[in-house]
Amino acid sequence: MWNELLARIRQGHRTTDFPRSVPAMPDRFRGRPIIEAGKCVEGCRECAEVCPTGAIVVGGGVKLDLGRCLFCTECTNACPRGAIRFGQDHRLAASAREDLMVTGEAPTLAKALDEEARRLFGRSLKLRQVSAGGCNACEADVNVLNTVVFDLGRFGIQFVASPRHADGLLITGPVTANMKLALQKTYEAVPTPKIVIAVGACAISGGPYADHPEALNGASSSIPVDLYVPGCPPHPLTILDGLLRMLGQIPTSDLR
Amino acid sequence: MSVLVLRNGEAADVRKIPSLSVTDFRRVVLEEVARGSRIAAFFGRPDHERMRLVAVLANAAEATLSLCSAEVGDAYPSLTPDCPQAHWFEREIQEQWGVRPEGHPWLKPIRFHRPYRGGSVGEVLPGATDFFRVEGEEVHEVAVGPVHAGIIEPGHFRFQCHGEKVFHLEISLGYQHRGAERALAGGPGKRSIPIVETVAGDTTIGHALAYAEALEGLGRTRVSARAQALRGIALELERLANHAGDVGALANDVGYLPTAAYCGRIRGDFLNLTALLCGNRFGRGFVRPGGVGFDLEPARASQLLERLQRALEDVRVAVNLLWDTSSVMARFEGTGEVSRQTCEELGLVGPAARASGVERDARQDFPAGIFRFAHIPVSTCDSGDVYARAYVRWLEIQRSVAFIRDQVASLPSGETLVKTAPPGPDRICVSLVEGWRGEICHVATTDEAGRFAAYKIVDPSFHNWIGLAMALRGQQISDFPLCNKSFNLSYCGHDL
CATH class of the missing domain: 1.10.645.10 (Cytochrome-c3 Hydrogenase, chain B)
Incomplete structure (x- = not known):
């Protein structure tokens, strides 16, 4: 018992006080991309050409689809002018698919659910996680929200063991053909009203597996999605930020 | 030479891999395994109009990788009865290429997808296979998955139990197959x-x-x-x-x-x-x-x-x-x-x-x-x-x-x-x-x-999923999560 008490003292208090403050990200962390189209050379398409998932569209400026982006640095390495780079901003989640397009304008972050949904879920949200072809990186960094560091329970969010106990689904992976039916059944087993959260490039667009006949280009191919959390995988803070914004626990105006 | 010997990371002309008759191929693989090698990889690949089996045998004592191959038709005598570690590879070969290892004791799909060659087959449904069953009045079956209770990848587990005791666990994967x-x-x-x-x-x-x-x-x-x-x-x-x-x-x-x-x-x-x-x-x-x-x-x-x-x-x-x-x-x-x-x-x-x-x-x-x-x-x-x-x-x-x-x-x-x-x-x-x-x-x-x-x-999960099934033999079913965690295998790494 003494050993346990000593260990307890040694391990200390480890929970971040997010969202009151944001922990420092590693200096090489790749958050929201920053595009300065003014620096582009006329007719240059280097970034778009090297992108493994076709996330970048050049023409009338440069647009980057966060839903496809793997945050892999191919574009930043290829750009001769430094017109595209990754910033430190971890806030990436959005409520609408089109809000994931990075253009150089101010970003539209995830909106809070409507009043009725917030009344139902705002203080208690039970989620069922379905991995449908995920590589276990998104799964791992969703799971990490349950550790003492993020302590998801203090926000009233909990992962539950049955869809019938859940208010919604959190989906990872491109949705493989072999998981399509299981995902559909799980979705149907969640009582209405329900919400669906797609986490990671695979669940939003298919990621590196986009257009494979073995997979379905993400969750929205088979069920409606209410929150998109981009990344490959998203940082745990990116996921938590998205969840809290959706529940109205971070005001939309708060850009911390 | 009946094998091409390589080191880890060393390349060679692919045409230098000896092409053996199926009989010699089986003999060479069995002999290599008998002298301490292990099957690191064993797969089929199309070679013009025919299929070729390729085996990579890893010998730890010599730090060598021995490769040999054989041209096969639609079937060949299975290695598994003489060399159990070939079992999952042979199931994969049958599933991917339709080459049948005859005499395989356990021949069924491992990932549930359409074959890479041959005519069209009907829809392939995950988990649709004959599971091994233990018969008896007091024997019961427990099915778990593909969607699990925690934040983990999907897979299906089928237990044959007598009370709390597990006689056999069959693991059926493929839900993560992304090509x-x-x-x-x-x-x-x-x-x-x-x-x-x-x-x-x-x-x-x-x-x-x-x-x-x-x-x-x-x-x-x-x-x-x-x-x-x-x-x-x-x-x-x-x-x-x-x-x-x-x-x-x-x-x-x-x-x-x-x-x-x-x-x-x-x-x-x-x-x-x-x-x-x-x-x-x-x-x-x-x-x-x-x-x-x-x-x-x-x-x-x-x-x-x-x-x-x-x-x-x-x-x-x-x-x-x-x-x-x-x-x-x-x-x-x-x-x-x-x-x-x-x-x-x-x-x-x-x-x-x-x-x-x-x-x-x-x-x-x-x-x-x-x-x-x-x-x-x-x-x-x-x-x-x-x-x-x-x-x-x-x-x-x-x-x-x-x-x-x-x-x-x-x-x-x-x-x-x-x-x-x-x-x-x-x-x-x-x-x-x-x-x-x-x-x-x-x-x-x-x-x-x-x-x-x-x-x-x-x-590594490709080799080890069967290890988890063996670990559960004679155990209490309530010990499954603990045993599973002690292996902590990859579903997507297996399903590819």
């Missing part, structure tokens, strides 16, 4: 690296390293000593994060929450060290063919060492609580035993094999990169139970930290990334990497234009 291996053919291309980095996302460094070493072998690219050392550091950081997480998860499954809570956090501390190195907690973007994508400057190196030391001290305190707590030890000891003989026969790899006393570790047996110069002692335990699988992880945590310290202290100077030469035409290269789950094997073959004609991936 990863198939998509690599025709490469290298823009998506090759994102795909190998997500074959098993918790093993990003391991698979990316196996891919990079194969590609460098095919094009004869020489990687700097500095990049090799940095790759080794990243590989061991990946092992540290996963091993620390696994030990915590084992504590959680026996209801011992202090270690579960501490290790859950410490796992993140190790992941954050990988993020310190490359910005991503899973090592995305770090390993690149030709070297590494990021350098470790002196200031970053000292920060790494300092945080590594703190994490080691924290994990030491957290893990040692387990061995001192009798209620934990009572649940770990004697649970989910796998004998050394079973490990050898089934060709298990990684901590699961080492926990049964099998001294098997690709870092020692088939050293490549930094491991040719710096050796990590192989950690083994004898009891083959959950305790042994936990304890081997703890030993490896300590040895990985020591290795990283040594490497950071003596980091050679040099370029971190050199340009890779394109793969040569008609070549084959086998690369083995000891990932945290065990041996990762990649076999790259190029066509006459130097593109990948085929790219074969064997994740």
